Amino acid sequence: MALNLQRVLTLKQLRLVSVLGRELNLSRCADILHSTQPAASRALAQLEDQLQVILFQRTTKRMVPTVAGLSLIQHAHRVLAEIDLAEEDLLGLSGGVSAEMRVGVLSAFSPEVLARAMARSREILPEVLLITQMQSLEVLYEQLLDGRLDLMLAHAELRVDLNLVEVTPLYEEHSTILAGAGHRLHKKKKITWTDLAQEAWVLPPPQTPLRPKIDRMLSVHRNGDRSRQGPDVQTDSSLLALSLIGQTPMLWAIAHQQAKQFQVTAQVQALRAPAELLSGPMCCFRLREERLKTQQSIFMGCLRDSAQSLAA
CATH class of the missing domain: 3.40.190.10 (Periplasmic binding protein-like II)
Incomplete structure (x- = not known):
């Protein structure tokens, strides 16, 4: 059975179901909706006829929702609450509230x-x-x-x-390794991890995702005498790292989108690494x-x- 509730149900009917589900009394429901008890009763009967289901069992003292009634009550509460939130947002936006x-x-x-x-x-x-x-x-x-x-x-x-x-x-996103425009590794057609590990690095802080990847790469591929390259340094400042690789033959790994910006505005270039450290x-x-x-x-x-x- 296709009900097509978007075309059948009205907000007035949803309010009726919502209030009646809360009050379980047709007279109090009519008072809250500024209606009369006979009018509320007719509206409920009309809705049940449209839906072809019984929503409430009538007794002399109160209304008892059926399973179908309980389901519609919950949906009515939810729909009306969303409309209230929409009204709150629209009033705020139209009123210019900061x-x-x-x-x-x-x-x-x-x-x-x-x-x-x-x-x-x-x-x-x-x-x-x-x-x-x-x-x-x-x-x-x-x-x-x-x-x-x-x-x-x-x-x-x-x-x-x-x-x-x-x-x-x-x-x-993926990582990019940057070096100064004059770095010797730019001339190599094929750069290996050993090549990269032998250089001095500008390291990110330990809690960043890139740091464990760099540390692992260096521990595996770094070997031999590196006294000429000098020690690594650590910083959380992008501007300082950018200055360092521009003035020294150090390497720096950062996110690719950031690297693109730095390559446009500074004398640094991306190296052709064997693979991405992080993606x-x-x-x-x-x-x-x-x-x-x-x-x-x-x-x-x-x-x-x-x-x-x-x-x-």
Whole structure:
């Protein structure tokens, strides 16, 4: 039996079912709906006739919902609650109410994707203040769980509780190894891991996903006397790392989208590594238990559009 409820049901009928399911009394239901008991009774009978099911068993004292009635009551509550939320959002947007959206961003996330998404969302949501902050992955995740962030933009290397967090993939990312434009390895047609391991490196902090990959590569392939190359250094500053590889023959591994930006604006170039040290999706994380607000939904849509244009 096809009911086609979208064409049959009205909001007035859903309100009737919702209130009657809560009050279980036709007289009180009619008072709440500013109607009369006979009119409410006729409306219920008409609805049951349309649906061809009995929603409530009538007794002299109260109404008892049937299994079908219980099902429709739950759906009516849900639909009416969503309409109330839509009204709240629309009133806020039309009234020009200022709001904030806090987005935590891992430094490896593509600045181009983020900038395009922010530029587009500013056009759609002129009254929403976008606040971005960059922290380590562990700090960002902790702030997301505590409700201090609305969204988190990071890679999928982080182990999360999927019962708490919803993860939306945005684009595929991989690592790139950068060196100064004059580095001797640019002249080699085929670069090996041993070649790369013998050089001095600008290392990311230990808690980053790239660091264990680099450490493993160096421990396996680094050998011999390296006194000429000098020691490795560690920093969490991209600007410092960029200056170091521009002034010394050191190597630096970062996300490919960031590397593209640096190659345009600085005297550095990507090396032809034997393979990628790290690859995987960059994602948007949000709390499952939190209602998806209008501004969050719009910004996530802008992120997806921006990521797709990047891949095109």
